Amino acid sequence: MSTLVKTMALAFNHGRLTVICALLGVLVLTSVFAPWIAPYGEAQVFPEPFAPWSPEHWLGTDQIGRDILTRLLYGTRNSILIALLATVLAFVIGGIFGLIAAILGGVLDQLLARLTDVLMAIPSLIFALMLLSIFGSTIWNLIVVIAVLESTRVFRLARSVSYGVVVQDYVEVARLRGERLPWIMLREVAPNITAPMLSEFGLRFCFVFLTIAALSFLGVGVQPPTADLGSMVRENANLIQFARFDLRAGITPLVPAIVIALITVSVNALVDWFLLSDGDTPNG
Amino acid sequence: MIALSKIVAGRLLLGIVTLLITSMVIFGAMELLPGDFAQAVLGQSATEETVRAFRAELQLDQPVFVRYFDWLLNALQGDFGQSFSGRASSGYDRSRAVVDLVAPRMSNTILLAGLTAAISVPLALGLGFAAVLYRGTWFDRALNWTVLGAISFPEFLIAYALILLLASLFPVFPALANVSPDMAWDERLSRMALPAASLTIVIMAHMMRMTRAALNDLMARPYVETAKLKGLSRRRIVLVHVLPNAWAPIATVIAFNLAYLIVGVVVVEVVFAYPGIGQLMVDAVTSRDIPVVQTCALVFAGTYIVLNLLADVIAIMTNPRLLHPK
Numbered sequence: 001m002s003t004l005v006k007t008m009a010l011a012f013n014h015g016r017l018t019v020i021c022a023l024l025g026v027l028v029l030t031s032v033f034a035p036w037i038a039p040y041g042e043a044q045v046f047p048e049p050f051a052p053w054s055p056e057h058w059l060g061t062d063q064i065g066r067d068i069l070t071r072l073l074y075g076t077r078n079s080i081l082i083a084l085l086a087t088v089l090a091f092v093i094g095g096i097f098g099l100i101a102a103i104l105g106g107v108l109d110q111l112l113a114r115l116t117d118v119l120m121a122i123p124s125l126i127f128a129l130m131l132l133s134i135f136g137s138t139i140w141n142l143i144v145v146i147a148v149l150e151s152t153r154v155f156r157l158a159r160s161v162s163y164g165v166v167v168q169d170y171v172e173v174a175r176l177r178g179e180r181l182p183w184i185m186l187r188e189v190a191p192n193i194t195a196p197m198l199s200e201f202g203l204r205f206c207f208v209f210l211t212i213a214a215l216s217f218l219g220v221g222v223q224p225p226t227a228d229l230g231s232m233v234r235e236n237a238n239l240i241q242f243a244r245f246d247l248r249a250g251i252t253p254l255v256p257a258i259v260i261a262l263i264t265v266s267v268n269a270l271v272d273w274f275l276l277s278d279g280d281t282p283n284g
Numbered sequence: 285m286i287a288l289s290k291i292v293a294g295r296l297l298l299g300i301v302t303l304l305i306t307s308m309v310i311f312g313a314m315e316l317l318p319g320d321f322a323q324a325v326l327g328q329s330a331t332e333e334t335v336r337a338f339r340a341e342l343q344l345d346q347p348v349f350v351r352y353f354d355w356l357l358n359a360l361q362g363d364f365g366q367s368f369s370g371r372a373s374s375g376y377d378r379s380r381a382v383v384d385l386v387a388p389r390m391s392n393t394i395l396l397a398g399l400t401a402a403i404s405v406p407l408a409l410g411l412g413f414a415a416v417l418y419r420g421t422w423f424d425r426a427l428n429w430t431v432l433g434a435i436s437f438p439e440f441l442i443a444y445a446l447i448l449l450l451a452s453l454f455p456v457f458p459a460l461a462n463v464s465p466d467m468a469w470d471e472r473l474s475r476m477a478l479p480a481a482s483l484t485i486v487i488m489a490h491m492m493r494m495t496r497a498a499l500n501d502l503m504a505r506p507y508v509e510t511a512k513l514k515g516l517s518r519r520r521i522v523l524v525h526v527l528p529n530a531w532a533p534i535a536t537v538i539a540f541n542l543a544y545l546i547v548g549v550v551v552v553e554v555v556f557a558y559p560g561i562g563q564l565m566v567d568a569v570t571s572r573d574i575p576v577v578q579t580c581a582l583v584f585a586g587t588y589i590v591l592n593l594l595a596d597v598i599a600i601m602t603n604p605r606l607l608h609p610k
Contacts, residue, residue, distance in 0.1 A: 125550060126565075
């Protein structure tokens with residue numbers, strides 16, 4: 001009986017993994033090939049604004065007459081790319097400082113830890129709003145601001161998981177052998193903390209993705225005419241009030257929001273699966 | 285008891301230091317402004333005298349720490365300076381005090397956040413307990429999936445879905461929450477229904493998930509095993525044996541989520557055009573009205589820090605081990 005249940009649980013997990021991977025695959029492929037798939041140009045304007053769904057414009061057009069399906073494809077591409085860049089940058093900054101803090105220890109370690117404590121005492125959306133008001137909302141400012149704010153959390157994790165590694169004998173041996181800091185960081189410590197860092201990467205990506213979507217939705221993130229999922233929701237929000245007359249028009253502003261949700265849900269689910277298979281406790 | 289008050293006092297002191305450093309960070313961020321923003325604020329046609337007067341008002345000739353202490357002392361007395369908007373290049377100053385902009389908005393936000401907290405905290409705790417009591421049943425699983433979905437959705441998806449359902453398709457509540465102080469209470473509440481509902485869904489999902497995790501963590505302890513072996517009912521184990529130990533994690537969960545509410549409130553206020561401090565901050569960021577942004581950031585960060593501090597103090601005070609020091 002229990003073996004049957006286990007087999008079913010495993011099959012279910014496998015099935016779930018297939019669904020997640022298929023979903024993510026479709027999303028990533030459409031975003032990579034957006035310029036070739038999209039029926040029109042990213043900022044191409046048609047004469048009729050707020051056109052209903054039709055064979056020419058599958059999801060209609062937006063407030064100045066741009067094809068929404070095209071904007072959606074480009075928007076997914078831009079949103080994923082920006083969030084990915086910000087997350088990678090956060091991991092580079094946070095990872096480097098985290099490893100250095102753990103390996104060198106002492107005053108530097110304490111100083112960096114207290115600094116991140118202060119930065120983390122302010123909610124990151126509020127901090128990002130403040131910094132963007134100072135530097136202005138360009139895509140590169142957005143990426144750098146989010147990356148620096150998120151790097152505090154990466155730093156925390158990298159530092160705490162490295163603590164367990166730096167006391168190992170092989171690190172001591174490398175030190176006595178006279179290896180320099182970059183070697184110890186990259187060749188001795190980094191390979192041993194990849195598993196927790198990888199799952200953290202998924203979670204951080206989701207968080208960054210949602211933060212950027214929120215900022216763009218608020219109008220201080222990605223600026224027009226660049227298509228972006230968060231700002232698309234804002235631009236088309238007025239259509240909702242016509243839902244009683246044309247339900248499809250009412251749903252249109254929700255479509256980019258649903259794409260955002262699909263991406264975060266599937267990445268989260270992938271991380272969950274990874275953690276479960278890593279922890280050797282299926283279906284916990 | 286002495287040991288306990290000592291710990292609490294230490295924690296409070298740490299909180300004050302954090303607040304101070306946060307204020308330094310928020311003030312210091314303004315120093316990152318590029319070169320001459322006086323000209324940028326006033327516009328290209330501003331005369332030499334206007335720009336000079338504006339610079340003098342901002343005391344840009346003073347060293348940074350002098351300006352910081354001035355700013356801090358004034359802020360402590362409730363004076364957050366003058367807004368940047370409303371300044372004309374002619375030198376005619378129509379700008380308003382930041383306090384007058386922030387104060388009425390703040391009471392609106394506190395009302396919305398308070399209403400949300402009053403609904404979501406009892407509901408989330410109740411559902412969290414129910415999930416632990418009926419662990420592994422369909423109820424627990426359904427709840428788990430709903431929550432997992434709700435926390436992965438952006439706040440505005442939930443808000444717009446509610447508008448689509450309850451304001452557009454079935455017009456039960458208004459989609460715009462443009463409340464004003466002279467409005468009747470029932471009218472005001474009906475306009476606040478949808479923003480409060482969206483925030484409740486977001487917060488509740490987080491809170492319930494964390495409550496459930498904290499309780500399940502305690503359920504795995506050896507003393508619970510003992511209670512089980514004694515033959516006690518699951519209800520008695522949860523309510524009598526686990527609950528006293530759960531207050532600390534639950535207080536942390538509540539404070540953490542109320543702090544999360546601060547972030548959610550910004551997005552939800554913009555969706556529903558609710559005249560709160562979150563929307564004010566977003567508008568100020570768009571128009572680069574730095575003093576207003578600073579004040580809003582200070583309010584948000586301060587609330588966040590105080591809430592976390594409160595959670596820590598409650599956790600310390602309700603820890604049965606610290607109440608009876610050996």
